[in-house]
Ligand SMILES: Nc1ncnc2c1ncn2[C@@H]1O[C@H](COP(=O)(O)OP(=O)(O)OP(=O)(O)O)[C@@H](O)[C@H]1O
């Protein structure tokens with residue numbers, strides 16, 4: 233069976249140890265210190281947080297994913313669902329919280345296709361920022377000395393997409409700051425948006441949490457983890473091949489695992505993985521993902537495409553230099569900047585320091601492969 237997991241939280245033996253970061257997060261949780269966990273997409277933020285919580289054992293976890301929230305109604309309901317789910321997981325039955333939220337007519341069901349449990353709430357009852365306040369009070373009320381609570385707001389940057397985000401953030405901050413014995417963890421991948429929330433002096437969350445920066449896994453440890461998995465499946469892989477994989481995948485844990493999974497699929501027991509397996513594995517990834525790349529290309533203009541293709545070919549640094557403009561055949565740096573802005577908005581690329589990078593490194597590899 234394919235031992236490489238990607239696109240999901242990894243824990244236990246699937247979690248390649250990163251002891252320092254895990255200890256830092258555990259330490260902050262124990263102190264009731266709020267933190268914001270920031271790092272690139274698929275670098276391992278959510279897995280790190282869950283691993284730290286798992287190791288601390290005694291905590292109850294309220295996990296709220298803010299991905300795509302657009303209103304305070306949706307946000308409040310996600311928190312309610314997270315509280316009910318936590319209680320359900322613990323007791324197997326609905327008790328206090330289920331009753332508390334009876335006005336939202338919570339219902340519990342098992343999805344007939346996936347078999348996964350889910351909670352749904354009455355869509356016609358609208359919740360407001362004030363309700364979020366009440367819900368946060370409730371979280372404080374469910375904690376006990378024996379069973380303290382950790383609240384995780386994942387993809388927290390998406391709170392900025394809420395129409396009245398200022399009001400919502402101000403209200404959340406005013407509650408959270410008095411709950412000194414609850415550790416709140418805010419995780420997010422869009423650096424500029426997270427900075428807007430935690431570093432901008434005008435933001436209600438200014439200086440309200442300490443930063444935990446998540447970078448790539450330590451290379452030696454992660455290589456060892458991968459080699460062992462291939463070896464357990466009767467395959468060998470050399471160090472220089474691993475270096476290529478890390479490079480193509482931009483050093484991102486999730487993308488490295490995706491690449492290894494493709495290499496696993498195209499190889500068999502007894503094989504030694506060689507250079508020529510790399511293009512084959514990439515082709516497998518492209519076959520699965522190229523529809524998404526094509527859809528992205530359909531939504532951008534010709535100039536934006538030229539810029540994107542230019543970044544793939546020439547790298548993402550100094551994109552307003554005359555050399556880059558000449559290379560891609562666009563005369564004005566203003567046009568390039570406008571194109572970059574749009575590509576960032578579409579989340580096709582992002583800025584990391586002074587470099588523009590592809591959100592999905594395989595999209596870049598595909599453009600090079602297509603040689604447009
Ligand atoms: N400690 C780890 N050991 C091994 N693989 C890891 C580790 N952390 C992350 N990964 C790999 O990265 C993938 C993504 O992990 P995770 O969802 O925790 O990242 P994330 O930063 O929260 O991603 P996103 O930005 O999509 O929310 C995992 O499925 C796994 O392939």
Ligand SMILES: [Mg+2]
Pocket residue numbers: 277278279386
């Ligand atoms: Mg995550």
